Amino acid sequence: MQDNGTLASLKKAIAILNYLSSEPYQFTAIEISKALNINRSTVHRILSSLIEEMMVLQSPVTKKYKLGPLSYHIGASYLHSMGYIDEIHSIIENIAEKLSLSVGYAVKEGNRIMTLYEVEDYISVRMGYKPGSFYPIHCGAYGKTIMAFHKPLSELRDIVYSTPLEKKNERTITDPEALLKEYEKIRIQGYAISNGENAKGAIGVGAPVRNTKGEVVGCVAAAGIKASINQARLNEIKNTVIRGANKISSLIP
Template identity: 25%
Template sequence: MTGQAGEGSGRSIQSVFRSLKILEYVAGQRSPAGLTEISKGIGIHKSTAHGLIATMEKCGFMQQDPSTGKYSLGIKVFEMGQAYISNLDLRELALPYLKELSLTYQETAHLAILSAEEVVYIDKVDGSRSIGIRSQVGGRNPAHCTGVGKVLLSGLDERQIKKMYLDKTLRKYTRNTVSDLSGLLRQICQVRKQGYAIDLEEFELDLRCIAAPIKDSTGAVLAAVSISGPSNRLLDAKMSDTASHVIETAMKISIRLGYKQ
C-alpha cells in the first residue's frame, strides 16, 4: 500500500509507517499509554492501533502492563538502541561538530576523555588562527587545571574525586592553578551548576579554554569538548556567548549518543 499524504515522499508501507509512529508516540510519553490515547495521538482507528501494537508486542517492541492494560516500549527497542550506541565511534561522530566549533572561532577544538587524574585528547581540530597549544591526539594533560579535565571530573562524585587524589599533589603550573583539593572541589561544584568549565591560564600562561560535557544515553559524562585560544582572543566579555556555543556543541554530540534532555 502506498503512503498517505504527509508520510514522506516516495512509496511507503502504511502499516510500517504507522507502527513506527506508534513507537515514536509511546517513546515520547512520560508514562505508559492506553490504546485509546495512542490511537488518538497518531490519528488512526482504535482497532488498527490494536492490531499493530499486538504484532509489535509479539516481537518484543511493545509491552503491556497487565494491571492497567497500558503500553510501553519493549526490551527489543532498548536492545536496538544499545546496539546503535555500541557501534558509534565517538571520534567519528564528534568530528564534524569539532570542525564547526573550530571554524566558528578559528581556534583549537578538543575532544577528551578521563584517564585517572589525567585527560587524554582523542581528537583535535586546529583553527586558522591557532597558536602552538601543548596538546596532541593521544597526549595527556592534568585534569585539575584544564577545562576538559574539570568537566570530566564533574561527572564523578566527591568521594570518587577525593579517592583519586588521595596522597597526590596538585601541581601548580601557573599562578592561577588550583593547588588544594578543597579549592578544586569548589570549582567542580561550580562546573556542575553552570554546565561548563573555564581554564583561565591555569595550565599555561596566555591560554584559555572553555569546555562542556558530552553525556551518554544514561546521562553519565562520557567525554568533553572544548575550544582553546589565547587570552587576548577568548575575552571575558565574550566568554558567556562562547560557553553557550560549546555547551550546544556538546549537547548535539550527546543527543547523537542517545542522551535525552
C-alpha cells in the same frame, strides 16, 4: 616464576611504548633506559621484539627509536571502535571553524583524561595541543570539566586527595579542598573555565558530554589567547561549546 617474569617484561614494554609517545617522540636506548630506570640490555631486548612486530621503528641514521605503524593501527582501532567518531570529528571541526580557536574532544579512561581530537586549523596562533595527550585533573578545561562530574562524590574526594596536584603556575589550584569547591562550581554552572592555570596566557572553556544514562563521559573544549578574548567573546565561546557538547551527547549510547 616464569609467569611473573613475563608479566614484568610486558609492563616494561608498555612503559617503553608509553615513553615513546611523549615529546620529542624519538629516543635512544640509553635515554629510554635512564628515563625508565630499566637495564639497558633489557631495553634493547624489548625494543628488538617491538621492532619485529612493527610497534617500534629505529632510524638507520640517528639510531633513535619511535612508535611504529602497528602502534598507530592499534590507536586508530580504539577510535573507530566507538562507531560515531566521524560525527564527533565533524562537530569539533565545525566549532573550530566557527570560533577560529583551538577545539578538541577528550574522554575519561579510568581516572585519566585523554584527548581524541584537536583541531587548530582555524587559529592564527597554534596552542600546540595534540590528540592522544593526557591532561591533569586539576587544571585546564578538559580535566576540570570531566572530573567535576565524577561519581560518586566520595570517590572523587579520594581521587583528588591521592593525586599529586602539580603547580603549573601561580593560577593552578593545588589545594584539594579548593579544587573540590571549584568542581562544585562547575557542576552548578554546567561548564568550566580554565584561566591560564594550565598554560599561561591561555583561556579555555569546557562543556561536558553525557551518555544516555546522564553520565559525563567526555568534554568539548575551546581555547585561545586570553588577551584576544573579552567577556562577550567568552560568552559566545561558552554557548557554542555547550551546543557542540549537547550534539555529541545525542550520539553517545
